Amino acid sequence: MLTISFFSAAIIAGTPLLFATLGEILTQKTGNLNLGVEGMMLMGAVMGFLVGFHSGNPFLALLAAMLAGAMGAGIYALLTISLRANQEVSGLALTTFGTGFSSFLGQSLVGQVTPKSISNFFNPIAIPGLSKIPVIGPIFFNHDVFVYFGYLTAILLGIYLYKTQKGLNLRAVGENPGAADAASINVTLYKYVHILLGGALCGLGGAYLSLVYVPAWQENITAGRGWIAVALVIFAVWNPYRALFGAYLFGGLDIIGFRIQGTSIQVSQYLIDMLPYLVTIIVLVFVSFKKSQEHSPPKGLGKPYFREER
Amino acid sequence: MSTENPYLKMEGLTKTFGKVIANNNVNLQVNKGEVHALLGENGAGKSTLMNMLSGIYTPDSGSIFIGGNNVKFSSPKDAIDAGIGMIHQHFKLVDVFTAKENIILGQKQGGFFTNNKKMGQGIRELSQKYQLDIDPDKKVYDMSVGEKQTLEIFKVLYRGANILILDEPTAVLTPQETTKLFKIIKRMTEQDCAVIFISHKMSEVMEIADRITVLRKGQTIATLDKDKTNPKELTDLMVGKSVDLSIKRIETPKEEIALEVKNLSVLNEEKVQVLKGLNFNIRSGEILGVAGIAGSGQKELCESIAGLYPVHEGEIIFKGENLVGKKPAEIIAKGVTMSFVPEDRLGMGLVASMNIVDNLILKQYQAQKGFLINRKPAIAKAKEIVKRFDIQTPGIYHPIRDLSGGNIQKVLLGRELDSNPELLITAYPVRGLDINTCHKIYDLLNEEKKKGVAILFIAEDLDVLIELCDRIMVIWDGRVSGILDAEKATREEIGLLMVGEKSDKTEGAYAI
Numbered sequence: 038m039l040t041i042s043f044f045s046a047a048i049i050a051g052t053p054l055l056f057a058t059l060g061e062i063l064t065q066k067t068g069n070l071n072l073g074v075e076g077m078m079l080m081g082a083v084m085g086f087l088v089g090f091h092s093g094n095p096f097l098a099l100l101a102a103m104l105a106g107a108m109g110a111g112i113y114a115l116l117t118i119s120l121r122a123n124q125e126v127s128g129l130a131l132t133t134f135g136t137g138f139s140s141f142l143g144q145s146l147v148g149q150v151t152p153k154s155i156s157n158f159f160n161p162i163a164i165p166g167l168s169k170i171p172v173i174g175p176i177f178f179n180h181d182v183f184v185y186f187g188y189l190t191a192i193l194l195g196i197y198l199y200k201t202q203k204g205l206n207l208r209a210v211g212e213n214p215g216a217a218d219a220a221s222i223n224v225t226l227y228k229y230v231h232i233l234l235g236g237a238l239c240g241l242g243g244a245y246l247s248l249v250y251v252p253a254w255q256e257n258i259t260a261g262r263g264w265i266a267v268a269l270v271i272f273a274v275w276n277p278y279r280a281l282f283g284a285y286l287f288g289g290l291d292i293i294g295f296r297i298q299g300t301s302i303q304v305s306q307y308l309i310d311m312l313p314y315l316v317t318i319i320v321l322v323f324v325s326f327k328k329s330q331e332h333s334p335p336k337g338l339g340k341p342y343f344r345e346e347r
Numbered sequence: 348m349s350t351e352n353p354y355l356k357m358e359g360l361t362k363t364f365g366k367v368i369a370n371n372n373v374n375l376q377v378n379k380g381e382v383h384a385l386l387g388e389n390g391a392g393k394s395t396l397m398n399m400l401s402g403i404y405t406p407d408s409g410s411i412f413i414g415g416n417n418v419k420f421s422s423p424k425d426a427i428d429a430g431i432g433m434i435h436q437h438f439k440l441v442d443v444f445t446a447k448e449n450i451i452l453g454q455k456q457g458g459f460f461t462n463n464k465k466m467g468q469g470i471r472e473l474s475q476k477y478q479l480d481i482d483p484d485k486k487v488y489d490m491s492v493g494e495k496q497t498l499e500i501f502k503v504l505y506r507g508a509n510i511l512i513l514d515e516p517t518a519v520l521t522p523q524e525t526t527k528l529f530k531i532i533k534r535m536t537e538q539d540c541a542v543i544f545i546s547h548k549m550s551e552v553m554e555i556a557d558r559i560t561v562l563r564k565g566q567t568i569a570t571l572d573k574d575k576t577n578p579k580e581l582t583d584l585m586v587g588k589s590v591d592l593s594i595k596r597i598e599t600p601k602e603e604i605a606l607e608v609k610n611l612s613v614l615n616e617e618k619v620q621v622l623k624g625l626n627f628n629i630r631s632g633e634i635l636g637v638a639g640i641a642g643s644g645q646k647e648l649c650e651s652i653a654g655l656y657p658v659h660e661g662e663i664i665f666k667g668e669n670l671v672g673k674k675p676a677e678i679i680a681k682g683v684t685m686s687f688v689p690e691d692r693l694g695m696g697l698v699a700s701m702n703i704v705d706n707l708i709l710k711q712y713q714a715q716k717g718f719l720i721n722r723k724p725a726i727a728k729a730k731e732i733v734k735r736f737d738i739q740t741p742g743i744y745h746p747i748r749d750l751s752g753g754n755i756q757k758v759l760l761g762r763e764l765d766s767n768p769e770l771l772i773t774a775y776p777v778r779g780l781d782i783n784t785c786h787k788i789y790d791l792l793n794e795e796k797k798k799g800v801a802i803l804f805i806a807e808d809l810d811v812l813i814e815l816c817d818r819i820m821v822i823w824d825g826r827v828s829g830i831l832d833a834e835k836a837t838r839e840e841i842g843l844l845m846v847g848e849k850s851d852k853t854e855g856a857y858a859i
Contacts (some may be wrong), residue, residue: 202454202461209441209452216439220453220502221424330443330488344403 043296044176044289048184051288053078053242053250053259055187057266058273058280059194060106060238065270066198067228068211068337069117072128074239075263076135077109081240083139086146086247086254093154099244106240107233109135114232118225121341136257143254151252159183159249183245187281190238194277207231211335214342224342242266265291268317274324274332287313352415354379354541355400355510360409362395369395371565372409377510382532382542384556384573386585388781389753392565393545397512400543401433402426413510432508434499436515440487446498447483450505473505477534492641493524500531511535512543517551521640522809522842529555547781549578550810561585586783594786594814596833597793599632605801606652606770611661613647621647623825624661629801631769634792636816636833637805638841644825645805646687649772652803653685654678665770676713682769686759686776696759699748703729703740706747707762732761737787753784760788764795771795774805789815809838823847 057074064071071077084105089098113131116122159181167178198204209217210227218224246258265287272287273279294309324332353376362370370392377383387393398404400411402420411418413429420426426433440449451466467483474481479501487495496516503511513532517525532542532555546552552559553573561568561584568584583589611625622644629635639645650656652663654675663670670678686696697706707725715721729743736757740750747755760776773792777785792815796802806812812819816833821844828844 200460202451202459205444205448205451205461206453209444212441212443213439215437216441216449217453219423219433219435219439221422221427222453330486333443336442 041172041175043292045179046292047289048176048180048285049250049288050291051285052184052187053245053262054266054269054287054291055191055280055284056242056245057239057263058269058284059190059277060235060242061266061270062235062273062275062277062280063194063238064110064232064235065275065338066207066211066335067231068214068335068340068342069114069228069232070124070128070339071110071113071131071232071235072125072267073109073113073131073135073263074266075259075261076132076138077106077236077239078243078246078259078263078266079135079139079257080109080243081106082243082247082258083143083146083254085240085244086149086151087142089155089248090146090149090152090254093152095155095158095248098155098248099241102240102244103237104240106236106238106243108236110232110236110239113236114229117341118228118232121343124339124341132263139258140256143256146254147256149254151248155248156252159252181249183249187284191277191281198277208335211337214337215344218342218344239263239266262291265313268314271324271334272317272320275334287316290316353377354414356412357396357400358410358412360396360399360411361407362399362404363407368565370399370406372567373562373565374567375560376570377541377543379509379539379541380536381557382536382544382555384544384546384552384559385562386546386552386559386581387562388585388783390564390781391562391585393562394514395565396562397433397514397543397545400426400510401431401512427506427508430507430509431512432503432506432510433512434496434503434514434516436518438495438499440495440498442488443486445484445486446481446490446501449487449498450483450502452502454506469505470501473501477501477504477531477538479504479531492519493521493527496520496524496528497531500535504535509539510541510543512545514545515547516544517546517548518807519641521845522838523846525551548808548810549581549782552581553578563587582782585781590783590786592782592786594789594811595793596815596817597796599796599799602631602633602799604628605631605666606803607662607664608652609662609664611648611651611663612659613651613656614659615647620659621825622651625822625825625827627820627827627830629770629803631801632796632799633818634796634802634804634816636812636819637803637822638809638812638819638845639822640845641807643822643845645774645822647825648822649685649687649774649803649805652678652770652772653683679710679766682767683772684763684766684768684770685772685774686763687772687774697747697755700746702746703733703738703743703758706758707732707765710762710766728765732758732765736761736791753780756780756788757784760791764791768795768800770801770803772803772805775807776804777806777808777811785811809841812841813838821845 057078061071061074081102085098085102088101089095109131113127116127117124161180162182164178168174198208206217206222207227210222210224214224243259247254251258269280269283269287272283290312294306297304355377357373357375360370360373373392373396385393395404399406402423402425405421418429447470450470451461470483479497481498481501516528520528535542544555556573558570558572559576559581560570561581563585579592582592607628608625611622612620613622615621625648637645647656651658652670654670654673658671665681665683704722704725707728708720708722711725712720732738733740733743738754738757740754747758756776763771776788792802792804804816813833813836818830819833819836819841820830821828821841823845824847828847831840
């Protein structure tokens with residue numbers, strides 16, 4: 038069962054999770070908890086598919102997906118940053134909104150398949166040289182461009198967060214917005230920009246599902262993956278590199294059910310569906326036991342910031 | 348020192364919040380190379396003035412001149428660019444960052460990546476110039492309070508500040524750390540910086556300041572040379588009338604021991620021992636002061652006597668009876684009360700969104716019978732307490748959140764004293780209060796002492812401990828490092844004990 042084809046499939050199943058997780062990491066690093074990942078993924082999935090279906094252009098489709106995700110995040114950002122609404126409630130509302138938005142726009146698309154021009158664009162491309170490495174090559178380097186873009190995004194996000202001045206400023210905003218403000222960092226601007234970017238990444242995660250993974254439109258295409266991404270952020274202890282590992286692990290857990298059905302082992306599908314959440318709970322227990330300062334959530338997470346409040 | 352051409356000039360500054368006039372036509376002039384102290388009671392407008400100078404508030408009218416140029420700040424960034432550095436009372440540091448990361452935070456000239464040699468060199472040069480000891484790779488969460496403050500000062504200097512505002516910088520420091528801070532301030536003035544020093548502590552103002560400006564009710568009252576004034580005159584100017592500054596130590600007859608604590612040890616949630624075998628006693632009609640760096644076990648001590656903290660080992664004997672293992676309600680019924688004023692003032696003992704009456708009921712509903720609460724006795728009590736303690740409130744049904752800090756503390760203390768305790772535990776009762784209100788609270792404690800109440804008084808201000816208490820117990824790292832006779836104790840001696848240095852004078856004082 039644990040064959041190369043299984044691991045390769047786990048990477049593909051993990052890719053939508055990876056984008057959504059990276060998006061949520063970026064969001065939470067600003068100190069804002071956005072529980073609307075599921076909603077933003079659905080908005081990205083439907084807009085990406087809609088534009089792709091009508092235009093046949095993969096780039097336009099991806100752009101539309103990112104804009105849709107960012108638009109969802111924009112609603113959330115406006116509510117929580119400028120209007121100081123409760124972050125949890127706003128995020129949950131965004132999920133409800135995104136679900137309705139995708140059902141409404143997707144009504145006429147149900148059952149439609151991704152146009153040829155797009156699915157051709159996302160055909161697997163073996164990377165010369167790397168794909169020849171035994172075991173590793175076929176698992177990691179024989180995929181569509183979207184998967185490679187996922188690797189790249191995670192690595193770039195890691196460099197951005199830990200090696201650049203802007204990343205340092207961003208982490209300060211999430212940890213202690215008062216300190217960031219006193220260091221003349223524009224807290225509101227940093228929050229808006231990164232929450233919007235985070236939303237765009239979530240939108241991309243959704244578009245991968247509708248354009249490449251399925252690849253057709255179906256109602257509620259994300260099927261709870263947005264929530265798994267929220268759990269993955271904790272699993273990855275807010276680190277993009279660990280998110281890379283976590284997303285593929287959870288991708289594997291996601292498809293393990295199908296694989297088991299083909300064998301003689303009898304396990305309930307519901308038990309297998311529980312696995313990602315169970316793993317998250319175990320990680321949460323470990324993280325809180327360790328009480329490490331480095332591996333804890335951003336200190337300002339969930340708290341709104343007003344300069345003049347004491 | 349020329350006063351004709353001040354480096355910083357604030358002229359006719361006015362700031363109102365709704366109907367409240369926080370600053371009314373305030374004037375302040377600060378020269379290069381001087382330490383200028385700002386004195387004033389709570390609500391005199393010191394913070395408002397400094398917030399306007401650091402760009403957090405925009406003045407309604409008036410102007411600020413720096414080096415002769417009229418400046419207008421619309422954000423803290425503008426103020427920083429003009430060379431103004433504010434060192435906040437609550438440090439603006441990111442705990443999980445290293446010192447270096449905190450220093451370069453928000454900097455523009457560093458380029459895209461943080462790993463930059465030029466910055467490291469800049470930090471080294473600056474630390475030599477001002478002789479500030481900074482370990483660039485140390486994480487803030489591993490630093491002591493003094494180190495954090497040094498880092499804050501360094502951060503501000505690194506941003507090119509030449510006007511430094513220190514907002515009650517000594518509130519959290521030990522006497523030794525304060526001495527170190529004053530040396531740093533001296534070096535800054537030698538480098539031609541202007542330092543604005545805000546403090547409640549008269550002795551420190553007299554030690555460090557060159558000139559002093561007194562604010563009262565949002566107005567500038569006077570600017571005086573330190574050499575031509577004295578604490579008495581400054582206090583009178585601050586309060587607006589003649590005040591008696593002395594704290595009386597009332598002599599009471601030697602009575603029997605009310606509380607005896609033997610070998611008290613407690614463990615915190617992580618099973619780390621936070622109190623390590625404490626031994627002490629308090630007589631009826633005696634005030635035992637407790638000095639110690641914040642977090643040395645003060646809170647655990649209070650809470651274990653009050654029955655809120657599990658005792659690992661040892662005995663707490665009150666009137667011949669061991670309190671260990673008793674429920675808080677039983678301990679209260681025996682006449683033990685506790686009031687702990689935490690740093691945020693509201694965190695313990697009172698519910699901010701409830702009014703005075705409901706906060707009183709919290710403590711006495713258990714004494715009532717029946718299912719429903721009878722509010723009448725509490726209403727009467729509330730009226731009495733408001734009258735007796737002169738609490739400024741729109742009414743007893745007003746949420747206490749809206750009262751000023753001093754009034755909230757009076758409500759807490761009033762409630763605890765109202766139960767006619769035999770043992771009063773009070774921690775930081777004057778935290779953040781101005782001199783006038785402080786003295787009212789000291790008087791209240793003395794009144795209780797006269798009645799024969801045993802008082803455990805935990806405080807930050809060593810001068811007050813020395814003047815008010817009968818004996819002073821110093822704790823360090825969960826241990827008693829010494830118990831001194833207050834009449835003979837000195838600040839230096841207490842300061843040394845606070846950091847665990849042994850003193851040979853302590854042995855005899857413990858004898859009862």
